[in-house]
Amino acid sequence: MKSKRIILILLLLLSYSNVKGQNCKHTFSGLVEDFHDKSPIVGATVFIKNQNKYVVTDFQGKFSIPKVCSGKIIVEISHVACDPQTLELNISADIYKIIDLEHHEEELNEVNVKGAIGLKTKTAQETLIKTQTLEKFSGASLGDALKNITGVSSINTGNSIVKPVINGLNGSRVLVSFNNVRLQDQEWGIEHAPNIDVNAAKTISVVKGANALQYGGDAIGGVVIINPVKSVIDKDTLYGKSIISQQTNGRLFSVTTSLNKSYKSGWFVNGQASFKRAGDFEAANYNLSNTGINSKAFTFNIGKKQFEKGFELFYSYLSNEIGILRASHFGNVADLVDAIESPIPLFINDFSYDIDNPKQDVTHHLLKAAYYKRFKGLGKLSLQYDFQFNNRLEFDRRIGDNKNLQAVDLDLTTHNFKSDFQLDSNPNHLYKFGLSALYQDNFPDPITKVRRLIPDYKRFSFGSYAIADFKFDDLVFSAGIRYDLEHIDAKKFYLQTRWDNLNYQNDFSHIIIDPNAPGSQLLTNPKFTYHNVSTSLGLTYNLDAKNSFIVNYGLANRAPNPSELFSDGLHHSAARIEIGDLRMQTETSNRFSASYMYNSDKLNITVEGFYNHIKDFIYIEPTGEETTNRGAFPVWSYKQVNAQLFGVDTNISFQPTNNIVLTNKSSLLKGKDLSGNRPLIDIPPFKTVTSLVFKKENWKNFYASIESEFNAEQNEFPNNNFQAYLPLEDRFVTVDVSTPPSAYHLLNFSTGLDFKLSKTKLNLNFSVDNILNESYRNYLNRLRYFADDLGRNFKIQLKINY
């Protein structure tokens, strides 16, 4: 302080002498304005350091400092809401200068709405899961974490392969965006889980319905937006986090750790790695043999982030080896009947960490390079290139030399380039435009020696969108439109008999390029082009401080995916014959939704309703059986019907005192095939989850929570049962693949504490899932025919922040 004063006095003396010796008649005037919208900044301080002169800007953002001496001046401009800026100028005459201050410190691409920080949309049914909640799922999967959101359920293959279902829709209808990269994996089948490590996410938000047009127009079900850890801007900092989890069921061990380093200059580097290992999981009464998982993942991110411009390189790697319940693998319909009729799985071995066939081994690489630049008074331009490589291996139980050879080997390579421009100069009128181009190549390796279920194809797509957000006092209105062109060029072999059976000979003879391929096969070259337009309109209205409404309309078009078009043959891992159809048309969804929110100190209520009419809805269901030498197999065919989905999701939380929170989340969904006037298959039943949390901050952030989860029986389902002949028993039986399992109720408990150790924060959590060790089966689990779901599970988790 003392030295500062001395300097100040010296400076004053110096300036005084300068006044005498120099020409001090210049006027330094100018305008201080907002970088983004060019609006004047009122009350900014302009301080000429070396001449100790200062003024404050007026209501027009203008300032004028008379009697400035010639020579070099150092000017510091500051304002409470801005980063200070320092200028060096040489004065030899009067000077006028426009100075731009960065008026918002946060990144502008994260458009924040009052009270809903982090959400990507303002007028859609969107829910955000924050880091703290995600951390609880450190040892689980993305699909498990998403189930925390009302209206989101999952369709499973066992307990490690978990696909999110949003308002009854899954697969290609749910778009997953990871660090602004649309995930390109082979998402089409039920047993294809998204290739994401939940630990790589800082926040996840789910937009129900295709209202995030920026990400794609075909997300009829919704968009899952996963944001990795973002680096702090303009600070020298180093921080990290590790989470170690252990659970009894499956003897699962998982560890995840992340480290972030950022510099004042804007440079940053961060990395994150996870490892998870589990052996056979357990149902209430028996071991689920061959259900282990071995998962490795890491991300690495480096870049320079400044206010005006920045760039980023991001790489993510994921490898998942997942065992598939041994008892779910069967040879023909007779085996399936045995499995369904048996109350316990037909294979039960002792616990083991070994993962044997059948299993999956999926590897996903994602590389992204992004650049952004802001233009004064205009907005922000972002350019991005991303590359993804997904390799999917499915191992079956095979014989002979092929014993250890994969039965499915798909290589999906994707290049994507996109540019987005955001006009944000006026915070009340926000516009976004974007273009994207994609090239994708799918290569099913013939090394498998199994006929390809999904053929070789190349896919090109081009998309463009425009979104506008308008903000008025109590009202936010947004509208968007998107156009997508999609072209698919495939090369596929058909068995001559299958070709004839599907009646392709009349409609598709022109696509045959080799009618005499070995083994009575045809080589064909199907090419399809789709033009899709999607739109969304949304309105948020704040009635008063406590009550608000969101209404939304979305039109989405989704082109059929390769599995829906081309699937053909025996899917070994599911022991069913799956048949696609080249005649599939784009499906069109018209979705209307409305939400009402009430927020007060003690009570929060969200009620969301939607109606989704889907024209030409594509789905797969059992349609009979086909006989081969192995015996009969169930045939599952892709069908196209007009459908409607209707649902209500509620989320209520009540906090009578500071220490107690009572919440309830419920979802009710109805799905109907309007063409056939029958219920849709795979619609999640009514579910309600109630939890009571007691927390006390004084006791080291102690909390204890008891949760009750009730899943009703699905009583609306299509009857796809079929008759099968059992040669050994010389009789026909009804194969019941339709009847959903009974309702069930689970109780879960969790508790935790925080400890502070100088610079480190420790958090210890303990939980028990399925306390009562209930035996149950879930309707949306493909393995429900063969085994129960998970039994009791004790989990302990240690989290260290440093």
Add this chain to the structure above:
Amino acid sequence: MKHIKLLAVLFISAITITSCSDDDPVVINEDEVITTMTIELTPNGGGDKVTLQSKDADGDGPTAPVVTGGTLAANTTYNAVITLLNELESPAENITEEVAEEADEHQFFYSQTGLTSTFTYAGANDSNGNPVGINFTIATGSAGTGTYIVTLRHEPNKGASGVKEGDITNAGGETDIQVSFPITVE
């Protein structure tokens, strides 16, 4: 600007790397498919051979197998041998050899409806001394019509009760092939 150049270079190089040739995909004819099961029955003490066959020309395709049954003499013992072929391959692949190689993981089971024949395992056992059943004998009983059902199980539990004796009830495993042949015994 520098960054844009970097992006452009990355983009272009990535496209060049993956712009693969436009070759047609390699055709696959599955080598584990059993298109044809043939059972040759040679009567003990001479007489005409009887051949039972199930042929599924398109493998896992939509066309059902063509099954040819046979007429056997009553109260006669036949020596039977099974041949499994994959005729989608050219030349046809003999799958029986694979079954023999992995004898401990495979076992044939025989059963019947409407008839009173007796099936007995013959030929080589697996390394544990358990039957495989590529070779077997059929002792026909009295005249009648019915079916013979031949099932090959992959990874059966050969130690389970009755399995060694040819009872499929407790065998488990997965069905690799299962054929019902119409049979007349006269």
